[in-house]
Amino acid sequence: MTERDAIPSSGKAAYITEMVRRRIFEKEWQQGDRIPDEAELAAEFGVARATVNKALQLLADEGLLDRRRRAGTRVAINPVRKATISIPIVREQIEAAGKRYSHRLISQSHRPLPAQHAKKLGLSAGEVLIHLRAVHYGDRQPFQLEDRWINPRAVPGIEEVDFHHLNANEWLVRNAPYLRADLTFSACNAGANDARLLETEPEQALLILNRTTWNDIGPITTVRLAFHPGYAMSATT
Amino acid sequence: MTERDAIPSSGKAAYITEMVRRRIFEKEWQQGDRIPDEAELAAEFGVARATVNKALQLLADEGLLDRRRRAGTRVAINPVRKATISIPIVREQIEAAGKRYSHRLISQSHRPLPAQHAKKLGLSAGEVLIHLRAVHYGDRQPFQLEDRWINPRAVPGIEEVDFHHLNANEWLVRNAPYLRADLTFSACNAGANDARLLETEPEQALLILNRTTWNDIGPITTVRLAFHPGYAMSATT
DNA sequence: TTCGCAAATATGTCTAGTCTTAAATAAAGA
DNA sequence: TCTTTATTTAAGACTAGACATATTTGCGAA
Numbered sequence: 001m002t003e004r005d006a007i008p009s010s011g012k013a014a015y016i017t018e019m020v021r022r023r024i025f026e027k028e029w030q031q032g033d034r035i036p037d038e039a040e041l042a043a044e045f046g047v048a049r050a051t052v053n054k055a056l057q058l059l060a061d062e063g064l065l066d067r068r069r070r071a072g073t074r075v076a077i078n079p080v081r082k083a084t085i086s087i088p089i090v091r092e093q094i095e096a097a098g099k100r101y102s103h104r105l106i107s108q109s110h111r112p113l114p115a116q117h118a119k120k121l122g123l124s125a126g127e128v129l130i131h132l133r134a135v136h137y138g139d140r141q142p143f144q145l146e147d148r149w150i151n152p153r154a155v156p157g158i159e160e161v162d163f164h165h166l167n168a169n170e171w172l173v174r175n176a177p178y179l180r181a182d183l184t185f186s187a188c189n190a191g192a193n194d195a196r197l198l199e200t201e202p203e204q205a206l207l208i209l210n211r212t213t214w215n216d217i218g219p220i221t222t223v224r225l226a227f228h229p230g231y232a233m234s235a236t237t
Numbered sequence: 238m239t240e241r242d243a244i245p246s247s248g249k250a251a252y253i254t255e256m257v258r259r260r261i262f263e264k265e266w267q268q269g270d271r272i273p274d275e276a277e278l279a280a281e282f283g284v285a286r287a288t289v290n291k292a293l294q295l296l297a298d299e300g301l302l303d304r305r306r307r308a309g310t311r312v313a314i315n316p317v318r319k320a321t322i323s324i325p326i327v328r329e330q331i332e333a334a335g336k337r338y339s340h341r342l343i344s345q346s347h348r349p350l351p352a353q354h355a356k357k358l359g360l361s362a363g364e365v366l367i368h369l370r371a372v373h374y375g376d377r378q379p380f381q382l383e384d385r386w387i388n389p390r391a392v393p394g395i396e397e398v399d400f401h402h403l404n405a406n407e408w409l410v411r412n413a414p415y416l417r418a419d420l421t422f423s424a425c426n427a428g429a430n431d432a433r434l435l436e437t438e439p440e441q442a443l444l445i446l447n448r449t450t451w452n453d454i455g456p457i458t459t460v461r462l463a464f465h466p467g468y469a470m471s472a473t474t
Numbered sequence: 475t476t477c478g479c480a481a482a483t484a485t486g487t488c489t490a491g492t493c494t495t496a497a498a499t500a501a502a503g504a
Numbered sequence: 505t506c507t508t509t510a511t512t513t514a515a516g517a518c519t520a521g522a523c524a525t526a527t528t529t530g531c532g533a534a
Contacts, residue, residue, distance in 0.1 A: 012488070025414050025452070037514055048489045053515075063323070069496040069515045079410060082323045083420050085472065086300070089315055173316060177262050183320050186469040187424035187444040205442035207424040210469070215262065232423040232447075235322065249518070274484055285519045290485075306485045307527040477534080487524075493517085500511070 012047050016055035019045075024064065024075050034074045035065075083235035087183075087211075089170055090136045090144055099138035105164050106133040106197065117149055120182075120212055121219040130158065132168050135197050142198045145226040154217045169223075176220050178213035185209055185233070194226055204229050249284050253292035256282075261301065261312050271311045272302075320472035324420075324448075326407055327373045327381055336375035342401050343370040343434065354386055357419075357449055358456040367395065369405050372434050379435045382463040391454045406460075413457050415450035422446055422470070431463055441466050 020041075023029050035041075038056065042049040056073055059065045063080045067073045094101040111131045118125035130150040136143050148168055152158050155176045163171070186208045195202040206229060212222040227233075257278075260266050272278075275293065279286045293310055296302045300317045304310045331338045348368045355362035367387040373380050385405055389395050392413045400408070423445045432439040443466060449459040464470075 021416075025416065031411055039514080048491090049515095050490085050518095051488060053517090054487090057516090067515065070498055070513050071496085072514060077411075078326050078329065078407075079414065080323050080325050080329075081418065082321050083418070084319050084321045086317050086319045088317050092315065092317075170315075174268055177316065179258070179262065181318065181320070181474040183472040183474070184469040185422050185444060185472070186467070187442040187464075189426075189440070189442040203426070203440055205424040205426040207422060207444075227424075230423070232421040235420040235422070237418040237420070276484080285521090286485095287487095287520085288518060290487090291517090293485090304485065305527070306525065307483055307529095309484055475534105478532090480529100480531080482529075483527085485524100485526085487522100489522080490520100492519080495516075496514095498511105498513080500509100502507100502509075504505100504507075 012045070013051050013054040013058075016041070016045055016047070016052060017058050020055065020059060021064065029075050031075050032077050034072050037072055081237065083237050085233065085235040087209075089167070089173060090146075091167060091170065094136065094138040094143055097138060099141075101136070101138060102140070103134055103136045103167060106135065108132050108163055113149060117222055121149070121151065121222055123151065123219060132163060134163070134168065136167075142200075142228055143231075144228065145194060145197050146223060147226075148221055148223040150221045151219050154215055154220045172221060176215065178215055178220055180214045182212045183209070188226075190226075190229075198226065198228055200229050207231055207233065209233070249282070250288050250291045250295075253278070253282055253284070253289060254295055257292065257296060258301070266312050268312050269314050271309050274309055318474065320474055322470065322472040324446075326404070326410060327383075328404060328407065331373065331375040331380055334375060337377075338373070338375060339377070340371055340373045340404060343372065345369050345400055350386060354459055358386070358388065358459055360388065360456060369400060371400070371405065373404075379437075379465055380468075381465065382431060382434050383460060384463075385458060385460040387458045388456050391452055391457045409458060413452065415452050415457055417451045419449045420447070425463075427463075427466075435463065435465055437466050444468055444470065446470070 020035070029035050036044070038049045038052045041052045045052070056065060056067065060067045060073075061082075063082050064076055065073055066076050088096070091101045109131050110128050112126045113121070113123060113129050115125040118127070123129075130152055132146070132148040132150065134146045136146065146168070150158060150168075150172075155172070157175065161171060187205055188208055190198065190200060190202055190204040190206050192202055194206065195204060198206070207227045209225040209227070210223070211225070213220045257272070266272050273281070275286045275289045278289045282289070293302060293304065297304045297310075298319075300319050301313055302310055303313050325333070327340075328338045346368050347365050349363045350358070350360060350366050352362040355364070367389055369383070369385040369387065371383045373383065383405070387395060387405070387409075392409070394412065398408060424442055425445055427435065427437060427439055427441045427443050429439055431443060432441060435443070444464045446462040446464070447460070448462070450457045
């Protein structure tokens with residue numbers, strides 16, 4: 001008895017995805033095993049091959065299956081699980097938590113780019129970029145500290161913008177879409193400045209999110225976001 | 238002149254994805270704008286509607302487009318960008334970096350579950366679980382500190398396993414696949430134990446990855462991974 | 475004006491094919 | 505035995521068409 005229930009008329013691909021997941025889960029198909037090919041599964045479930053293909057591709061994207069042409073589909077030996085994190089706009093993140101958003105611009109200036117960022121951006125050190133620092137608050141409590149470098153050559157029109165009453169993140173998202181982004185999470189001890197602005201103690205461990213974005217002209221911006229102590233960023237499977 | 242080059246015979250969906258991305262990027266289609274429907278784009282590019290659908294769904298998953306039945310497809314107002322992180326097995330991560338992997342089991346015991354973990358797992362505090370602590374090394378340098386609670390009721394056969402020479406992560410991945418996982422990143426200051434095991438100073442900021450997994454029986458395991466100082470986890474767009 | 479229903483419509487999903495392509499395997503040759 | 509070449513296979517990608525389904529929108533009645 002392989003078939004259990006009637007296949008729902010809508011969501012056949014989803015149904016097959018679940019069935020395959022269950023078979024792997026229940027060890028009917030073991031790690032490393034080759035599973036029946038698309039044509040066989042299509043016949044078994046009574047659907048078109050494209051439907052099976054869709055279902056299996058989904059599982060392959062998840063990392064549960066390994067698929068190679070001619071070699072067939074097998075259950076991944078080490079299911080490298082992937083998780084997705086969505087990086088919302090700070091304002092929305094804060095408002096979604098039911099808090100009132102506000103922000104304060106600490107500084108906005110043109111400065112020569114320090115060497116540490118130059119490498120990351122692929123620009124030469126000393127080149128003059130726009131440097132911003134701001135704190136984002138939720139109900140007057142510091143939520144996130146932003147330290148940003150913007151390449152004006154990649155973002156026409158930025159020179160005229162005043163970020164005192166405008167969120168840089170939002171402006172960029174709307175006016176300078178990026179094609180590629182680089183994202184890293186790390187932790188670091190709060191420096192004196194970090195601590196003061198986030199209203200916490202020096203040496204307090206902070207979660208850091210570094211993001212650098214590019215468009216086809218070149219690097220747009222690199223930003224270091226330091227979250228308030230205790231903040232946890234969650235990802236979904 | 239909308240058409241630029243000849244559409245490549247292979248990868249039409251990918252080509253359309255890129256074209257749409259470019260049009261949004263070049264503000265031909267603005268944030269919030271409704272874009273032509275699938276049928277129109279199919280006609281324009283000379284492909285089947287299913288191909289356009291595939292391309293647009295991809296961009297919708299990325300968060301660049303908002304699609305709703307009957308309402309059509311529009312450019313997302315706040316492109317909530319999604320990034321994916323793959324969480325490999327520690328061993329593979331270390332070996333991929335060209336280092337030699339080793340690990341040391343600090344303790345393995347049956348202990349009543351502390352309250353803080355009980356809530357996360359949905360079990361009652363005091364229930365007896367398996368507690369493991371281990372350090373993972375790359376070229377004899379501490380890489381990651383693992384603190385894990387395993388629910389033996391969800392993982393038949395775990396009682397017999399000795400993790401002195403076996404990596405818990407790997408054993409679980411192979412023997413207790415999960416259906417759902419919860420993942421959070423945070424930062425915390427190293428405690429005395431953390432510091433000693435990771436061969437660093439107390440109060441040093443550490444990147445923490447917490448992961449809890451479930452199968453259809455119940456919670457499988459919750460683990461706190463503390464990375465060595467300076468470690469950055471990168472995500473891709 | 476407002477509520478409720480019916481028609482229109484764009485996406486969602488699937489089918490039964492075709493053709494392409496990467497790679498495992500077998501066959502042929504050196 | 506080793507290497508090269510041809511064959512075969514299973515996934516990858518696409519097509520033209522069909523039907524399902526969520527919304528929007530317009531119309532008519534209360």
